[in-house]
Each structure stands twice: as C-alpha cells, then as structure tokens.
Amino acid sequence: MKDTVIDLDFDEMDLESGVFAISVVNTPAMKSNFLTLHSEVAEATNLSAVDDKKMLLMGAVMIPDLVIPRKNKTLIRFSADVIRKASQVFFKRGFQQKSTLEHNQEEGLKGMSVVESWIVEDTKMDKSAKYGLNLPVGTWCACVKADNEEIYELAKQGQINGFSIEGIFPDKTEVTLSQELDTMDESELEILLSMCELAEQLADTKEEARDFIKELISKTI
Numbered sequence: 626m627k628d629t630v631i632d633l634d635f636d637e638m639d640l641e642s643g644v645f646a647i648s649v650v651n652t653p654a655m656k657s658n659f660l661t662l663h664s665e666v667a668e669a670t671n672l673s674a675v676d677d678k679k680m681l682l683m684g685a686v687m688i689p690d691l692v693i694p695r696k697n698k699t700l701i702r703f704s705a706d707v708i709r710k711a712s713q714v715f716f717k718r719g720f721q722q723k724s725t726l727e728h729n730q731e732e733g734l735k736g737m738s739v740v741e742s743w744i745v746e747d748t749k750m751d752k753s754a755k756y757g758l759n760l761p762v763g764t765w766c767a768c769v770k771a772d773n774e775e776i777y778e779l780a781k782q783g784q785i786n787g788f789s790i791e792g793i794f795p796d797k798t799e800v801t802l803s804q805e806l807d808t809m810d811e812s813e814l815e816i817l818l819s820m821c822e823l824a825e826q827l828a829d830t831k832e833e834a835r836d837f838i839k840e841l842i843s844k845t846i
Contacts (some may be wrong), residue, residue, distance in 0.1 A: 629699070629700065630692055630700045630701070630702055631699060631700065631701050631702075632701075632702055632703075632704060632707075633701050633702070633703055633707065633794035634704075634794060635706050635707070635710075635711070635792075635793070635794045635795065636795075637710060637714050639795070640718075641790055641793060642712050642792070642793045642794060642795055642801025643711055643715065643718070643793065643794075644686075644687075644711045644712075644714070644715045644720070644790045644792035645712045645718070645720050645723060645792055646720060646723035646724060646725055646730075646733075646790075646791040646792075647686060647723070647724055647739065647769070647784065647788050647789070647790060647791070647793060648725040648727065648728045648788070648789045648790070648791055649682070649723065649724065649725075649726055649727075649734075649737075649769075649776060649779075649780070649785045649787070649788060649789075650726075650728070650784065650786070650787060650788070651728050651784060651785055651786055652725065652787075653684075653685075653786060653788060653789050654693045655685050655686070655687065655688045655691060655693070655787065655788070655789070656791055656818060667754045667769060679770075680770065680771045680772065680777045681740070681768050681769065681770060681771065682768070682769045682777070682788075683753070683756065683758075683766070683767070683768045683769075684758070684766065684767070684773050684787055684788050685743075685753075685758070685760050685764050685766055685787070685788065686712070686742075686765040686766065686767050686788045686790060687703055687708045687711065687712075687763070687764065687765040687790060688703075688706040688760065688761065688763075688764050688765075689702075689703060689704060689708055689761060689762075689763035689764065690702055690703075690704065690705070690761075690763075691703075704739075705762070705763030708744070708763060708764070708765050709744055709765070710794070711761070711765070711790075712742060712744065712765045715742075716742065721738055721739040721740075721790075722737065722738045722739075724737035724769070725791065726776065726785070727785075728789065728791060730791070730830055734773055734775075734776060735773060736771065736772035736773035736776075737769055737770070737771055737772070737773055737776065738769065738770045739750075739767050739768070739769055739770075740768055740769070740770045741767060741768035742765070742766070742767045742768075743765075743766055743767075744763065744765055744766075745760050745761065745763060745764040745766060746762060747762070748760070748761065751766075752766070753766050767788065769788075773805065776818075784786075
C-alpha cells in the first residue's frame with residue numbers, strides 16, 4: 626500500500642514559517658549533490674574563469690514534487706509554487722548568510738553567503754545544466770560563497786555533498802482518502818473492507834465502529 630504524502634506549504638505573512646537557513650550536509654534529502662566550483666570542474670567544462678579562488682558551492686536547494694521520507698516515517702513534498710515562494714521569502718527576510726553544518730543550529734557557520742539564487746525555467750538552457758546537473762523545472766538552485774575554508778575543503782573531499790533547508794512549514798494538506806484508495810489494487814481493497822466489516826461486528830456502537838475504522842484506515846494507507 627502506498628504511504629500518505631503530505632504537501633507542505635506556509636503562510637508568507639507568518640514570520641515564523643518558511644526557510645530560514647540553508648545547511649550543508651553529507652546526505653541531502655533532495656537527492657542532488659552540489660558542485661564545488663574549482664579547477665577540476667573548470668577543466669571539465671572549459672570554463673577557465675572558474676577556480677579555487679572563487680570557492681563556490683552550487684546545487685539544488687529544493688526540488689518540486691520530490692517525495693522525501695522523514696525520520697518520523699511520514700512522506701513530504703513541495704510544489705513548484707511553494708518552492709518559488711520559499712526562495713523569495715528567504716531573501717526578503719535577509720537570510721542569505723544563515724547557514725549550518727548538518728543542521729546544527731547551535732553552531733551557525735560563518736563565512737557562508739548565498740550569492741546567486743534562481744528557479745530553473747528550462748532544463749537545457751539553465752545554468753545548472755552547463756555544470757552537468759539534471760534538475761527539473763521549478764527547482765530552486767543556489768550558489769553559496771564559501772569563505773569558510775574548512776567547509777569548502779569538506780565539500781571538495783566529498784564529506785559534505787549537498788544543501789538541505791531549515792524551515793518551518795506548519796500548513797499541511799494531506800492527499801485525500803479517495804485519492805489514496807484509487808491507488809490501491811483489488812486485493813488490498815478487499816482486505817481493507819474485510820477489516821472494516823469485522824470492526825463493525827465487534828464494536829458496541831456505530832460511533833465506536835466508525836472511530837475504529839477511521840483510525841484503521843489512517844494507519845493502513
């Protein structure tokens with residue numbers, strides 16, 4: 626059976642919600658590694674102007690419609706519209722220099738600044754494509770200036786591999802029950818129906834049976 630996917634959103638008027646920092650991590654949830662724009666990349670792409678002196682990290686910050694598993698075993702995703710809004714609000718609130726390592730908020734990173742940010746509009750013509758990144762339309766990309774030499778070296782050595790957002794998205798819209806039922810095959814539906822019928826037989830009241838069935842369905846799907 627398919628797990629329920631929660632579409633995350635936020636109210637841009639709520640100052641406590643949205644993306645407030647970009648963390649550099651070993652295993653990014655977005656499943657897209659960033660690039661260290663140094664001499665090796667420059668040689669591969671014939672861009673002689675790109676070298677270690679720039680110390681830039683480029684990659685995907687948020688990818689639309691990508692289903693992401695969380696530690697609590699729920700699944701989440703962001704739409705392209707929500708991602709665009711999140712990227713704009715991030716800059717409006719001046720969070721360009723807010724960065725952490727592996728989401729350690731107690732020790733914010735110094736010397737890390739978002740110097741470029743854009744939404745992918747064309748997969749073939751986008752700047753990210755020039756560096757070999759295959760990212761879908763609607764992806765939020767960024768270049769971070771890593772004046773923090775320790776962090777840049779970790780990136781070059783492959784010990785940190787991508788960006789991960791830090792933020793609060795309180796408004797959750799779950800995929801409807803009817804949508805989830807449509808994804809179930811005949812055998813799964815038969816099992817679920819049998820369990821519901823058994824609940825009605827064992828319950829003392831219809832209300833008790835109804836509550837039990839609702840809880841059963843929410844845990845089953």
